[in-house]
Amino acid sequence: MAHDFDTCPDRSLTESTKWHRYAGQDVIPAWIADMDFRSAPEIVEAIRERAAHGVYGYPAQRDALFAAVIGHLRRRHGWEVRPEWITFLTSLVPGIHGAIRVGSGPGQGIVTPFPVYPPFLSAPTLSERGLIKVPMAWEGARWSFDWERLEQACAHPNSKVLLLCSPHNPLARVFERAELERLADIVLRHDLLVCSDEIHCDLILDPSARHTVFASLGEEVARRTITLMAASKTYNVAGLACGFAIVPDANLRARYRRLLQGLALDQNIFGLTATQAAFEHGESWRLACVDYLRGNLDLVEAELRTMPGLVLRQRPQSSFLAWLDASALGYEDPHVAFERGGVGLTNGVDFGGPGHVRLNFGCPRDRLREILRRMRGVVERAPGRR
Numbered sequence: 001m002a003h004d005f006d007t008c009p010d011r012s013l014t015e016s017t018k019w020h021r022y023a024g025q026d027v028i029p030a031w032i033a034d035m036d037f038r039s040a041p042e043i044v045e046a047i048r049e050r051a052a053h054g055v056y057g058y059p060a061q062r063d064a065l066f067a068a069v070i071g072h073l074r075r076r077h078g079w080e081v082r083p084e085w086i087t088f089l090t091s092l093v094p095g096i097h098g099a100i101r102v103g104s105g106p107g108q109g110i111v112t113p114f115p116v117y118p119p120f121l122s123a124p125t126l127s128e129r130g131l132i133k134v135p136m137a138w139e140g141a142r143w144s145f146d147w148e149r150l151e152q153a154c155a156h157p158n159s160k161v162l163l164l165c166s167p168h169n170p171l172a173r174v175f176e177r178a179e180l181e182r183l184a185d186i187v188l189r190h191d192l193l194v195c196s197d198e199i200h201c202d203l204i205l206d207p208s209a210r211h212t213v214f215a216s217l218g219e220e221v222a223r224r225t226i227t228l229m230a231a232s233k234t235y236n237v238a239g240l241a242c243g244f245a246i247v248p249d250a251n252l253r254a255r256y257r258r259l260l261q262g263l264a265l266d267q268n269i270f271g272l273t274a275t276q277a278a279f280e281h282g283e284s285w286r287l288a289c290v291d292y293l294r295g296n297l298d299l300v301e302a303e304l305r306t307m308p309g310l311v312l313r314q315r316p317q318s319s320f321l322a323w324l325d326a327s328a329l330g331y332e333d334p335h336v337a338f339e340r341g342g343v344g345l346t347n348g349v350d351f352g353g354p355g356h357v358r359l360n361f362g363c364p365r366d367r368l369r370e371i372l373r374r375m376r377g378v379v380e381r382a383p384g385r386r
């Protein structure tokens with residue numbers, strides 16, 4: 001079936017976080033990480049059918065839901081998961097908080113490579129833990145970990161948990177198996193728990209890249225890993241608030257569930273319905289979406305090549321987010337400059353990357369063209385260009 005990503009419903013008429021921020025202003029939102037596309041028709045239909053039932057009482061997680069998740073992980077990632085390892089969550093952010101709390105005590109250290117998805121930076125502090133930030137390193141042709149500093153941070157006796165974002169947001173790296181093995185070696189030697197947030201793992205844009213599930217690297221690694229996943233980014237169903245944690249170790253899992261019980265384990269029926277439909281029937285839409293995003297990324301790259309001062313160091317390998325270094329433009333606050341120019345990007349400061357902005361290119365191509373046209377205006381008027 002052909003899927004149409006060029007025409008999208010008007011989200012400004014809905015309760016969308018992304019569109020609400022700039023309501024009534026001539027600013028195109030390209031910030032928070034959801035896409036403007038309609039979800040897969042199979043998901044829309046499953047929700048429609050469920051909505052038509054008319055009874056919306058407390059949900060149960062049925063065998064078919066577990067089978068859908070397990071089948072997806074087996075087919076796409078070659079990872080064999082048992083149903084009892086899976087814990088459904090309302091969303092992944094409480095899952096991150098839970099991992100921090102189960103793996104450390106108050107005052108202990110949480111190691112977080114950055115720039116990174118903001119809750120990785122706020123959750124340790126909110127949980128009264130110490131945040132140990134390790135900058136990601138530019139290796140000349142790609143972003144990776146700063147191995148020396150990471151080893152140092154993990155070696156500290158107070159360090160208990162490593163927060164891993166894989167594929168990475170905002171750098172959009174799909175880490176190679178060898179990089180993840182090196183990381184595994186570090187956490188094994190220093191006895192850290194890993195919270196591996198792999199929410200972006202099903203939108204791999206780089207045809208030569210392959211996502212490796214961190215916990216699949218071996219039993220020792222799996223035993224100390226809480227993997228977080230969801231259908232939400234891939235299938236654009238984040239508003240249905242449903243994700244899942246996979247914790248193979250029974251003891252760790254029991255402690256993790258106890259922590260989250262009453263806080264984050266009560267999903268809504270539409271989230272569960274969408275997750276099942278996505279993994280059972282969403283593959284052709286997913287492939288078409290990846291293809292469309294690649295086309296969008298080609299456009300972003302081509303346009304940026306002629307916008308000196310706004311730098312995309314590495315072509316994103318995953319998802320629909322481009323991390324742009326705007327520091328050479330000379331704006332005091334590039335995020336505000338782009339807003340004034342009519343585009344709402346994510347402020348790099350939130351990710352620990354001042355001078356940067358993050359562009360969400362998960363939108364129809366015509367809209368992306370207009371976003372890039374407006375961004376060019378901001379670049380051309382930049383104080384650094386004069």
Ligand SMILES: Cc1ncc(COP(=O)(O)O)c(C=O)c1O
Nearest residue numbers: 033091092093117169197199243
């Ligand atoms: C790495 C990462 N984890 C988690 C989330 C959010 O997940 P949820 O909406 O399930 O809390 C995002 C959203 O952008 C993300 O990029």
